[in-house]
Every structure is written in structure tokens, then in C-alpha cells.
Amino acid sequence: MNVTRRDFMKISGVAVAGATLSQLGFDLTPVQAYTAELRIKGAKETTSVCCYCSVGCGQIVHTSGGKVINIEGDPDQPTSEGSLCAKGAGAYELVTNPKRLTKVMYRAPNSSKWEVKSWDWALNEIAKRIKKSRDKSFTEKNAKGEVVNRCDGMAAIGSTHINNEECWLYQKFLRSLGLVYIEHEARL
Amino acid sequence: MTNNWRDIGTTDCALIMGSNAAENHPIAMKWVLRAKDKGAKIIHVDPRYTRTSTKADIYAPLRAGSDIAFLGGMIKYIIDNNLIQKEYVVNYTNAAFIVGTKYDFKDGLFSGYDPEKRAYDKKLWAIEKDEKGIPKKDPTLQHERCVYQLMKKHYARYDLDTVSSITGTPKEDLVKVYEAFAATGKPDKVGTILYSMGWTQHTVGTQYIRAGSIIQLLLGNVGMAGGGVNALRGEHNVQGSTDQALLFHIIPAYNPAPRGSDVSLEKYKEKYTPKTAEPMSVNWWQHRPKYVVSFLKSMYGANATKDNEFCYQWLPKLDDGQNASFLFMFDEMAKGKFSGFICLGMNPTCSVPNANHVRKALSKLDWMVDIDIFENETSSFWNGPGMNPKKVKTEVFLLPAAMYIEKEGSVTDSGRMLQWRFKAIDPIGESKADGQIVHELYMKVKALYEKEGGKFPEPILKLKWDYAKDGKVCPHLVAKEINGYDLTTGKLVVNFTKLKDDGTTSCGNWIYSGAYNEDGNMMARRDKADPTGIYLFPKCGFSWPVNRRILYNRASVDLNGNPWDPKRAVIKWDAVAKKWVGDVPDGPPPPMGLEGGKLPFIMKPDGVASIFGPGLADGPFPEHYEPLESPLKKNPLSPQMLNPATPLFKEHKFATSDPKFPYVATTIRLTEHWQTGLMTRYLSWLVEAQPQIFVEISEELAKEKGIKNGDMVIVSSIRGKVEAVAMVTKRLQPLKVNGRMIHQIALPWCYGWLIPKDGGESANLLTPTIGDANTLIPEYKAFMVNVEKLPKRKGR
Numbered sequence: 014m015n016v017t018r019r020d021f022m023k024i025s026g027v028a029v030a031g032a033t034l035s036q037l038g039f040d041l042t043p044v045q046a047y048t049a050e051l052r053i054k055g056a057k058e059t060t061s062v063c064c065y066c067s068v069g070c071g072q073i074v075h076t077s078g079g080k081v082i083n084i085e086g087d088p089d090q091p092t093s094e095g096s097l098c099a100k101g102a103g104a105y106e107l108v109t110n111p112k113r114l115t116k117v118m119y120r121a122p123n124s125s126k127w128e129v130k131s132w133d134w135a136l137n138e139i140a141k142r143i144k145k146s147r148d149k150s151f152t153e154k155n156a157k158g159e160v161v162n163r164c165d166g167m168a169a170i171g172s173t174h175i176n177n178e179e180c181w182l183y184q185k186f187l188r189s190l191g192l193v194y195i196e197h198e199a200r201l
Numbered sequence: 202m203t204n205n206w207r208d209i210g211t212t213d214c215a216l217i218m219g220s221n222a223a224e225n226h227p228i229a230m231k232w233v234l235r236a237k238d239k240g241a242k243i244i245h246v247d248p249r250y251t252r253t254s255t256k257a258d259i260y261a262p263l264r265a266g267s268d269i270a271f272l273g274g275m276i277k278y279i280i281d282n283n284l285i286q287k288e289y290v291v292n293y294t295n296a297a298f299i300v301g302t303k304y305d306f307k308d309g310l311f312s313g314y315d316p317e318k319r320a321y322d323k324k325l326w327a328i329e330k331d332e333k334g335i336p337k338k339d340p341t342l343q344h345e346r347c348v349y350q351l352m353k354k355h356y357a358r359y360d361l362d363t364v365s366s367i368t369g370t371p372k373e374d375l376v377k378v379y380e381a382f383a384a385t386g387k388p389d390k391v392g393t394i395l396y397s398m399g400w401t402q403h404t405v406g407t408q409y410i411r412a413g414s415i416i417q418l419l420l421g422n423v424g425m426a427g428g429g430v431n432a433l434r435g436e437h438n439v440q441g442s443t444d445q446a447l448l449f450h451i452i453p454a455y456n457p458a459p460r461g462s463d464v465s466l467e468k469y470k471e472k473y474t475p476k477t478a479e480p481m482s483v484n485w486w487q488h489r490p491k492y493v494v495s496f497l498k499s500m501y502g503a504n505a506t507k508d509n510e511f512c513y514q515w516l517p518k519l520d521d522g523q524n525a526s527f528l529f530m531f532d533e534m535a536k537g538k539f540s541g542f543i544c545l546g547m548n549p550t551c552s553v554p555n556a557n558h559v560r561k562a563l564s565k566l567d568w569m570v571d572i573d574i575f576e577n578e579t580s581s582f583w584n585g586p587g588m589n590p591k592k593v594k595t596e597v598f599l600l601p602a603a604m605y606i607e608k609e610g611s612v613t614d615s616g617r618m619l620q621w622r623f624k625a626i627d628p629i630g631e632s633k634a635d636g637q638i639v640h641e642l643y644m645k646v647k648a649l650y651e652k653e654g655g656k657f658p659e660p661i662l663k664l665k666w667d668y669a670k671d672g673k674v675c676p677h678l679v680a681k682e683i684n685g686y687d688l689t690t691g692k693l694v695v696n697f698t699k700l701k702d703d704g705t706t707s708c709g710n711w712i713y714s715g716a717y718n719e720d721g722n723m724m725a726r727r728d729k730a731d732p733t734g735i736y737l738f739p740k741c742g743f744s745w746p747v748n749r750r751i752l753y754n755r756a757s758v759d760l761n762g763n764p765w766d767p768k769r770a771v772i773k774w775d776a777v778a779k780k781w782v783g784d785v786p787d788g789p790p791p792p793m794g795l796e797g798g799k800l801p802f803i804m805k806p807d808g809v810a811s812i813f814g815p816g817l818a819d820g821p822f823p824e825h826y827e828p829l830e831s832p833l834k835k836n837p838l839s840p841q842m843l844n845p846a847t848p849l850f851k852e853h854k855f856a857t858s859d860p861k862f863p864y865v866a867t868t869i870r871l872t873e874h875w876q877t878g879l880m881t882r883y884l885s886w887l888v889e890a891q892p893q894i895f896v897e898i899s900e901e902l903a904k905e906k907g908i909k910n911g912d913m914v915i916v917s918s919i920r921g922k923v924e925a926v927a928m929v930t931k932r933l934q935p936l937k938v939n940g941r942m943i944h945q946i947a948l949p950w951c952y953g954w955l956i957p958k959d960g961g962e963s964a965n966l967l968t969p970t971i972g973d974a975n976t977l978i979p980e981y982k983a984f985m986v987n988v989e990k991l992p993k994r995k996g997r
Contacts, residue, residue: 059625060727062612064605065875067434068206068228069614074606074625081606081626091729091738092206092614098227099873099887106884107604113574114601115630120583125590127599132631132641135598140645142568142596144655146541151656155520159461162657163517165538168530171447171545171572172635173436176610177619178679179636180438180445181709182668183545184453185500186643189664191517191657193458194525194539197447198876199439200978201527201552 053083060087063101064174068092070101081108143167147190168194203429203752204393205616205744207736210235211769212427214385214392216378218246219268219399219409223253224872226397226433230256233395236427242381246271246370247399248867248945249897250932259381261374264936265867265945266828266983267367269405270838271375272412273825274364277356278379279419284386286421289765291340292793293756293801294418294810296349299329299337304346304821306355309839311820319846326815328807334478336807348813352415355822358838367825367837369936369943386420388765391427398435398870402982404844407975408823411814415823418810424756424787424801426735426769434615435876441613444712444745449525452516453710456493459518466513469493475806482808483788483799490702491711498707499682502665507704515660526977527553528850528970535562545572545635546602550579551877551953554968554979555853555920560585568596572638574604577879578953578963586954586962602635603628610636610676611716611724613745617752619716620742621725640666640674677722683709684717693718696747712745723748735769737784749785755801756810760794819846819974827857828983829971830918832865832943834858847974855969856919862985864902865945866916868964874951877963882956894961896925896948898988903929905944906988913991916948918984921966923948924991946988950981 056075061084063070071090075083084105088095097104117135118127150166169187172180187195209215210232223230234256237243245257246268254260263271279285290296303325305312313322329337329346342349365372385392394417400409414423414430422428434440446453456473463469470490477484497511505511519525531553533539542563553559563569563582571580576599578585583593606625613619628634633641643666650658668678685694685708696715700706708714716723728740737750744750751757754771758764762774762781772783774792781789790799800808815821826844827836836842842857856862873891874881881887896916898908908914910929915922925948935942950964967986972979 057625059606059623061606061622061625062437062614062620064437065880066226067437067439067615068226069437069612069616069618069620070228071620076625079626084606089727089729090620091731091736091741092616092618093228094231096228096231099890100875100881101228103881103884103886106886107880108606110575110883112576112883113604113629113632114576114599115632116601117631118576118580118597118599118601120581120597120599122594122596123591125584132633135600136641136645139568139570139598139642140649142541143642143646144649144653146539146567148656149540153657155461157461157520159464159518159520160514161461161518161520162514162660163519167541167543168534168539169543169545170527170530170549171543171547173439173442174546174605175438175442175635176605176608176612176622176676177438177441177445177683177713178610178674178676179634179639180442180447181453181679181683182636182639182643182674184445184447185664185666186639187543188452188500188517189515189643189660190646191660193449193517193519193523194530194533195447195449196525196527196530197442198436198547198552199443199448200976201981 056082063097063104065100070097072097072101072104081105084108143190151191162191163193164191167192170196173198202431202616203423204431205618205750206614207232207738208426208751209233209393209395211735212236212241212393213390214242214244214382215395216244216246216382216392217253217257217395220395220397220433221247221251221253221870222395222433223256224251225870227872229433244378244381246378248933249869249947259377261370261378262934262936263368263370264938264943265865266403266831267825268400268409269412269823269825270359270364270367271370272409272416273356273359273823274361274375275379275382275416276352276412276419277359279383279386279416280353280356282383284383285419286386286388288759289421289756290419291342292760294812295328295336295807296347296812297338297340297342298348298813299339299344300346300348300351300813301327301329302346304351309824309836309841310845314845319848320818321820321846323815326821328815352812352822363837366939369938383420385422388421391425391766391769392420392422393428394430395433396431397433399982401978402980404829404847404971404973404980405819405823405826406973406978407817408819411817412823415812418812421765423810424751424753424771425766426751426757426771429751432615438612440615440617441611444613444710449519453496454492454712456489456496459516460521461518462521463518466510469513477806479808481793481798481800482806483790483803484806484808485803491700492697492708494702494704495685495700495706495708495711498688498704499685499709500665501663504663505704511704524848524977526972528972528977528979531559531562532850534565537565540567542566542569544569544579548577548579548877548879548953550582551950551963551965554965554981555970556963556965557921558970560588564593564595566595568598570598570600572600572602572635574602575879575883576955578955581955600638601630601632602638603632608634611680616744618742618744619713619724621722636674636676640669680717680722683713685709685714695719715747716743733783735771747785749787751784753787753802754784755787755792755803758792760792762792762795817975819844828980829855829969830857830983830985832858832863832985833939837939844974847972850970853970854919856985859985862918862987864986864988865943866967866984866986867945867947868950868968868981869947871949871951874949876951877953878951882952882960888957892957893959894923894925894949894952894964895928896946896988897928897930897933898946899933899935899944900929900931901935902944902946903927906990908990915989915991916946916967916986918967918986920969923962923964923966925961946986
């Protein structure tokens with residue numbers, strides 16, 4: 014039998030709802046199917062991979078008007094076949110979380126508070142500090158006289174949470190600065 | 202993982218040890234249960250009876266930190282009862298190799314130990330070679346210095362009484378586990394080992410995994426469908442970030458980070474490219490120079506030429522012997538070595554052991570950049586418990602990162618499968634993708650050096666960085682860079698077999714080569730076809746290397762290329778067509794028994810797997826040592842208490858066998874929270890399910906201490922204190938260790954002071970600064986604490 018993903022969901026939704034509710038003497042099946050359909054009706058589907066553990070479960074992200082309206086398991090992804098754990102199933106609340114950072118924040122030395130800043134200001138200031146730290150601590154030769162061309166005065170960590178392409182750019186950037194203190198969660 | 206997630210569903214026996222898969226990898230557990238439905242035996246060995254244990258046919262408790270004793274006992278059981286898969290062991294491992302006369306093991310130490318350096322002279326463990334340089338062997342496994350006999354002698358001490366006394370596991374449980382798992386030594390039976398941080402986070406963590414690997418080799422389970430040694434890794438792209446070398450000791454794709462004494466590219470290639478005299482060995486790492494030169498071409502583009510060593514000198518170099526891993530990094534930070542610190546998507550003030558030390562260390566910085574999706578305990582350390590912001594000089598820039606669904610790119614699961622994530626929406630507010638932030642920061646730094654000059658600006662100014670379109674990083678261009686190009690044609694290379702060491706190819710990461718070639722983006726494939734019937738899904742995503750779904754698969758066949766287990770054939774040699782069918786084989790040459798045949802373990806210079814592993818810091822055979830903090834005064838097996846090769850951090854406090862801290866503690870994870878909890882503690886649904894830190898305490902200990910279920914207690918180590926709700930439970934039981942009862946407690950480390958209110962602190966305020974001798978992964982899993990009932994406070 015050739016069943017599309019949506020057909021499958023309809024069938025299984027009907028089967029489950031039918032089995033439980035009809036035992037109570039009600040048959041709400043058509044209502045259940047209708048409401049389940051409504052929430053994501055007309056939404057754009059984008060496939061993704063869950064952002065928590067390393068099982069790599071598939072997710073479908075439903076969006077409408079540039080906003081996420083639902084995230085659920087992707088039945089077409091063979092590792093998870095549509096399943097998600099409590100965290101993955103809660104991803105909607107993660108990505109739409111009102112407490113997410115949406116602006117650059119800055120805490121001045123000895124200050125007790127955050128200040129909102131612009132990206133341009135922050136990137137310029139950070140670049141100046143990177144340069145100052147690097148120029149001050151750059152070591153061309155070590156105590157043995159070997160060429161090491163490294164920056165001893167900075168360290169950088171992270172991250173397992175970014176895409177491979179981002180990891181590659183990050184390591185490239187850090188190594189271009191001469192950092193050797195580079196670490197991330199893989200060693201924890 | 203040697204295998205992959207779905208593959209677990211094909212096994213006859215799963216040994217889950219050092220992992221609570223049901224709670225921490227719930228969806229993977231589905232395949233464990235699928236195997237069980239088909240008749241597989243499930244074994245769970247863990248200090249705690251967890252939801253994984255409830256699904257197991259056999260559960261065996263043990264004392265945290267005693268797994269090598271447990272596994273050493275299994276090795277002895279397999280040998281004593283002659284349950285090895287002999288043809289596999291003799292031909293595919295170094296069991297038959299003759300070890301040199303200088304190897305020895307006495308009083309818990311291998312030969313060549315230097316107590317001052319806390320290091321071994323590993324040359325003393327060398328294999329004997331003939332005049333051609335080929336290892337000497339005794340295929341009968343009888344020679345007294347052959348690996349098999351040395352192993353037999355080494356583990357002769359691990360008898361049931363001794364093992365039970367160290368681990369606290371009842372003898373009958375040991376036998377049940379050994380018998381069930383050793384039954385997979387038959388050629389057509391297969392067992393898998395599933396481990397997680399319960400194995401890695403110890404001073405002997407690497408040797409835990411070695412012990413598991415030795416068992417799998419003795420039973421002929423490596424390379425097989427439903428077999429292997431499988432790390433259930435923690436974060437969704439931890440495999441990818443490791444492959445891309447966001448680590449001090451490697452550059453991308455497992456090439457060593459250069460050291461001071463590697464004075465030229467030639468010296469580097471000479472030192473790190475393994476050679477072999479064994480004519481039947483593929484010795485794949487002989488190609489390392491191609492991968493390193495192609496990497497340098499990806500780093501520095503046209504600036505990298507043969508005449509300037511492909512800009513090799515621009516790569517930063519560590520001093521010989523220098524260790525820049527976390528524990529050393531934060532010690533250096535506390536001493537004021539660093540003025541600046543970049544923290545991207547991590548929360549070390551909750552995740553690194555002795556977290557109070559980390560928090561203090563951050564206050565020694567001039568500036569810190571934190572890139573994250575939420576405010577966190579690291580970004581706001583200056584405002585945390587015990588901190589006076591007015592006295593903290595560190596400037597903090599907190600940059601808002603985009604969420605995973607707001608950008609595009611690939612991630613690599615624990616089974617080495619790369620999957621492409623598509624972008625659903627634009628980043629919200631002013632947040633930006635991490636890669637975009639890195640790009641913009643690089644452009645700013647570069648502009649400063651262009652304008653002002655500075656120290657050694659070449660690596661910055663001449664870095665190849667052409668990934669942006671209209672100021673936005675294009676992940677496809679980066680993915681292509683990682684795949685690699687033939688620079689003479691400008692086309693993407695089909696895979697790493699086309700890479701060269703003369704500067705005519707580029708490749709950012711050779712093991713990912715083939716993931717994005719002229720045929721398209723292989724990582725974005727979503728075809729569920731399963732032509733082999735063993736769930737390899739060859740057209741779903743891309744598995745490194747070269748889309749191989751099961752590593753070491755040449756070991757899944759006999760010497761003539763016929764599968765040991767025909768009903769779960771991974772590959773098979775087609776004698777007529779003279780080629781392999783099935784999974785992408787570990788190299789195209791014929792099986793070792795046929796003309797032109799090659800040995801199965803292509804990444805090893807000898808062509809076989811190492812039961813005897815002379816390359817590790819702490820010995821060629823796993824040996825039980827006690828955790829740094831132990832309830833015992835003496836190691837029952839030898840005078841050596843602690844792993845003799847692990848570095849000590851003498852300025853930090855420890856309490857071993859100290860009556861003030863009498864209970865063994867271990868840290869655990871929860872389904873509803875993740876790592877330090879930063880990506881779950883902001884979510885009301887998950888916080889409702891797991892609102893605050895608790896500590897699991899046995900009924901016996903609770904009775905002794907007058908603690909009731911739900912009481913607030915204080916858990917203290919010599920380093921710190923954490924308040925927690927007592928969960929009095931049968932899940933932990935006192936164990937009889939070395940003649941007396943030992944209590945163990947367990948607490949999760951997914952909380953922090955910032956959010957939720959009253960959620961409690963990180964359990965890493967308690968954990969010790971010590972790590973594994975090889976990896977320096979901290980010993981989060983076994984340390985000593987005290988537990989006391991907290992007096993009732995107002996409002997509680």
C-alpha cells in the first residue's frame with residue numbers, strides 16, 4: 014500500500030482516537046481529525062534535525078507568515094520514524110521562547126547591569142580587544158627557540174550546537190588568530 | 202559509533218553499560234527494544250536501577266568507577282571458557298603477535314614507568330618484529346609472550362571473588378552477564394556494546410572503552426551488523442564538532458595539531474605518517490600528507506604553495522607535551538594567563554568540574570565574548586552567588602545567536618551520518634547564525650589588521666575566506682570547501698581518494714569528502730531505500746567515510762569474503778565479479794585469504810585490531826585503578842590507587858577515603874533536561890516535569906541519616922555544597938565492597954542558579970578537577986561526598 018505521510022497520520026490519528034473514545038461511548042473521530050489538520054493547514058513544512066542529543070531525530074517545522082507554528086517528528090527519517098523524546102517534542106517552546114536573546118547585551122567592567130548595544134558597536138569593540146590581546150601575547154618562538162606562531166593570551170571554547178560548516182569556519186578563524194587553547198564539550 | 206542507530210535493532214545481545222539509554226537517548230532505545238522484540242537479550246550494568254534497567258533481561262549493579270574490574274572479569278571468563286571466535290581473533294587482531302621481552306606488569310605498573318613524569322616509556326611495550334620489520338606471530342596463541350597469553354596472565358587476577366569485591370556486584374549477577382554476552386562469540390551471533398558518559402568520565406575512561414573493545418574483538422563482534430562498540434554521544438553535533446577539531450590536540454579530520462618540534466611540513470609528515478612493512482596492510486594513514494596539504498590549501502588558498510610549505514608555519518603550534526584541555530585551560534585562566542575568552546554555545550560555569558573554580562577564573566579575564574541563545578550562568582557569572590559585581594572587572598559581550606531552524610547546514614549524528622537541516626525562518630530579533638557572527642567578527646579583525654598592522658598579520662590577512670554572498674555566509678560554499686576541490690579543473694572532488702599532496706587539491710576535512718560533490722549535496726538526501734535489509738539506508742544523508750555505514754566491515758566476513766553471519770551480511774565478496782557487494786567496504790581490495798587480499802583493519806599499520814594497545818598513555822591492557830576519590834584505602838588489585846599516568850592538579854582539593862566524605866557520588870542526566878539545562882530550563886513544559894535538583898539516596902542510607910523522601914538535604918564534597926531534594930529510592934542499593942557496605946548517591950547536573958527560581962545549583966560545584974590519562978575528560982562519575990538533612994527553613 015502506498016501511503017503518504019499525511020495519509021498515515023490521518024489513519025493512525027483516526028485509529029487511536031477511535032479506539033479510546035469509542036470505548037467511552039462517543040465518537041469524536043471526525044472532530045479530532047479536523048482539528049489536527051487545522052493547526053498546520055496551509056503551513057510550510059521544513060525538515061530539520063533535533064537540536065538536543067546525538068541520535069539525530071528528524072523534525073518537521075511548520076511555519077506560517079515567517080513564524081514557527083509547530084514542530085513535530087518526521088516519520089520519513091529512518092532513525093526516529095516520527096518519534097521525539099520530551100525535549101525534542103518541546104522544541105516548539107524552545108524556538109519560540111520569549112526569553113531568547115534578541116539583542117546584543119554588554120556588561121561593562123565592575124558594572125551591575127546589562128546594557129543593550131548595537132551589533133556594529135559590539136563587533137568593533139570585540140575586534141579591538143581581540144587585536145590587543147593577540148598583539149600583546151603573540152609568541153613567535155617558544156623557550157626552545159622553535160617557531161610556534163601562536164597567541165597565548167586568549168582561549169576559546171564551543172560548540173557542539175552549531176552546524177558543521179559553522180564549526181569549520183570557527184576553527185579556521187581561531188587558528189588564523191593563532192589560538193591553541195581551543196576546546197569544546199566533546200572533552201566533557 | 203562503529204555502527205549506527207538503527208543497527209542496534211539487529212543485535213542478538215545489547216550490553217548497555219555506562220549509559221542510561223532509555224532516559225538519555227530515548228529514541229535510540231526504540232531500536233534496543235526492537236531487537237528485544239526479536240529475541241535479543243538486553244543487559245544493563247549501572248550503579249543505579251534506571252528506566253533502562255526496567256527493560257533489561259539482566260540488570261547488574263556495580264560501584265561507580267569499577268567497570269574495568271567488571272570487564273576484566275568478563276575477559277577472563279571468555280578466555281577460561283574458550284568462548285572466543287578463534288578464526289577472527291587469530292587473523293583479525295594482534296592476539297598472535299609476540300611482545301618484546303621488555304614488556305612487564307608488576308604491582309599495578311607496566312614496565313617503563315617514571316613516577317616523576319607520571320608517564321611511561323612506551324617503547325618498552327613494542328611488538329617484536331622480524332628482519333623485514335613485520336610483527337612476529339604465533340597463530341597457535343601458545344607462545345608465552347604472545348598477546349593472547351599476556352592478556353590471559355594479566356586478567357588471571359580478575360577472578361569472580363576479586364571482581365565482586367571491587368565492584369560490589371553479586372557473583373551470580375557477574376556470571377549471568379558474562380554468560381549472556383559471551384554467547385555472542387559464535388560466528389553467527391552478534392552482540393553490541395552501548396556506552397555513554399558512564400564510561401568516558403573517569404580517570405580510566407579510555408581504558409573502559411578499550412576493555413569493551415577487547416571483549417568485542419575476542420567475540421568477533423566488530424564490523425558486524427548488530428555489533429561494534431558504540432558511543433551514545435551527547436549533543437546533536439558533537440560528532441561533527443569533534444570531526445572539525447574544535448579541540449586543542451587535533452586539526453580537522455584527526456590530524457595531530459602541530460607541535461614546536463614539528464619544525465617543518467616535511468618533519469610533520471615524517472613523524473605522523475605511519476609506515477608498515479606488512480605487505481597485506483592497507484595502512485590508510487599513509488595518505489595523511491595528502492589530507493594535510495589539502496587542508497592547508499583550504500585554509501590559505503592560493504597563498505599556500507609548495508615553496509612556502511603550503512603556509513604550514515602559519516598554523517599555531519603547541520609546545521611539545523603541552524596540554525591545553527579544559528582543566529588546564531581554566532587553571533591557566535585562574536592564574537591570569539588569558540586576557541580574552543570566547544565562549545560559543547557552552548556553559549562552563551555549570552559544566553566544568555569544580556565549577557566554583559571556573560567562576561572565579563572568569564573574573565581574571567579582561568573581556569569575554571559569550572554567544573548564545575539565552576542568558577546563562579557563564580555570561581552572567583559576575584552576578585552569581587558569592588560574586589560582587591563591583592569587584593569583577595571582566596567585560597562581557599553577550600551576542601544573540603540564531604536557533605537551529607533559523608539557518609541551514611549539516612549536523613553529524615553519533616552514527617557518523619551527516620544530515621542537512623533546512624532553514625525554516627529568518628533569525629528572530631537581532632539574533633544571527635553563529636557562522637554569520639564568526640564571519641562578521643573575522644571581517645572586523647581583518648579590517649583592523651589591514652588598517653593598523655600588528656603582530657604576524659599574514660595568517661589573518663591571507664586566510665582564504667570567500668564564503669559570503671552579499672555579506673551573508675553561504676553554508677553551501679563552506680560545505681563544498683569541506684568536501685574539497687580539484688584546483689586544476691575547479692570541480693569538486695568525488696571523494697578523498699582523489700586528494701593529492703602537491704597542492705593541486707583542497708579539502709577542509711578529508712573524512713567529509715564526498716558529502717558535497719559534483720553529484721550534489723549528499724547530506725540532504727532523504728531516500729529511505731534499504732537494499733541490504735539491515736537498515737543501512739545508503740541514500741539517506743551521508744555517512745563518513747565515503748558513505749560507509751558500518752566501520753571495519755571487512756572484519757564481518759571470513760578470510761574468503763563470506764559473511765560470518767549470512768543472515769545479516771554487511772558485505773560479501775562476489776568471486777565472479779571480483780568485487781564487494783553490500784555496504785561500502787573498508788577499501789576495495791579482496792579479502793585477505795584471496796590473491797591480492799588485504800587485512801581488514803585498514804586504519805591500523807599492522808592491518809589488524811589491537812587487543813594489545815601499546816599507544817595509550819596508561820598501558821597496553823586496561824587495568825583497574827580506583828577513582829581519585831575512593832571509599833577504599835587500598836586498591837584490592839595492586840598497590841597503585843590512582844591511574845599512574847593521569848596528570849594531577851595538586852593545587853586542587855581532594856578527599857579520598859576520608860570519613861568526612863563517606864559516600865560514593867555519581868552524576869546523572871534526565872530525559873527532560875539536557876547538559877547544563879540551558880536549553881531546557883527556560884521551557885515551562887520541561888521544568889514542570891523536572892523542576893529542581895534532587896539526590897537519589899537508598900532507603901538504607903536515608904534511614905541511617907534520618908532523611909525522609911522529599912526532605913531538603915545538603916550534599917557536600919571537599920570542594921563545594923549543593924542543596925537538593927532527597928529522593929529516597931530502591932533504585933540505589935548499598936553494595937558490599939571489600940568486605941563492607943558502601944552507599945552510593947546520584948544527582949543530576951542540569952541545574953544552575955539563574956533559572957528556574959529555586960531550581961538549585963549545578964552539581965559540578967562538587968566534582969573534582971582530574972581527568973582521564975589519555976583524553977583529560979573529567980571524572981564526573983565517581984567522587985566522594987557527605988549527605989546531611991538540612992534544617993527546615995521558614996517558607997519551606
